[in-house]
Amino acid sequence: MFQLKHGGRTDGLKAFARWMARAGHDCLRPSAVLVPVPLHPKRLRQRRFNQSLLLARSLSRETGLEVAAHWLERVRATPSQGGLSAKGRARNVAGAFKLRTKLPAALKDLNLVLVDDVYTTGATLSACARALKRAGAANVSAITLARVVKPVDPLK
Numbered sequence: 001m002f003q004l005k006h007g008g009r010t011d012g013l014k015a016f017a018r019w020m021a022r023a024g025h026d027c028l029r030p031s032a033v034l035v036p037v038p039l040h041p042k043r044l045r046q047r048r049f050n051q052s053l054l055l056a057r058s059l060s061r062e063t064g065l066e067v068a069a070h071w072l073e074r075v076r077a078t079p080s081q082g083g084l085s086a087k088g089r090a091r092n093v094a095g096a097f098k099l100r101t102k103l104p105a106a107l108k109d110l111n112l113v114l115v116d117d118v119y120t121t122g123a124t125l126s127a128c129a130r131a132l133k134r135a136g137a138a139n140v141s142a143i144t145l146a147r148v149v150k151p152v153d154p155l156k
Helices: 002-007 013-023 041-047 051-063 086-093 105-109 123-134
Strands: 032-036 072-074 097-099 111-119 139-147
Touching: 013 051, 013 139, 032 051, 051 111, 072 123, 086 123, 097 123, 111 123, 123 139
Parallel strands: 032 111, 111 139
Antiparallel strands: 072 097
């Protein structure tokens, strides 16, 4: 997964999509629309690709679901979330996302599924979901390829 995000290796996308489809079968209903978490244009130029969009497109090929690649945009260039606390991550992405386009009138009937590569604290996904909810979305869920689990000290 790290090699996808930072190394541009896409050879695992098909397997990743199968894993995500299996893990997320409850939210990936036929009425679902996949919404990848967007990168800020500056970060996109640096990285040359959006790993969340690559995952969403692969998941779309696996499930047949539509990808709404341009509904959300990141309007503020946020520093990397790495090393930030949960509160720091939430502050970092607060107000960083907005709707790029007027959403379909049928939005309330759609099952929107945010697609991202890693879930750490949920701050990014929550900020994206808030933007979609403000636009009238009734149902927003999320699926990620990986989740960071805080290590537990067995001696405590």
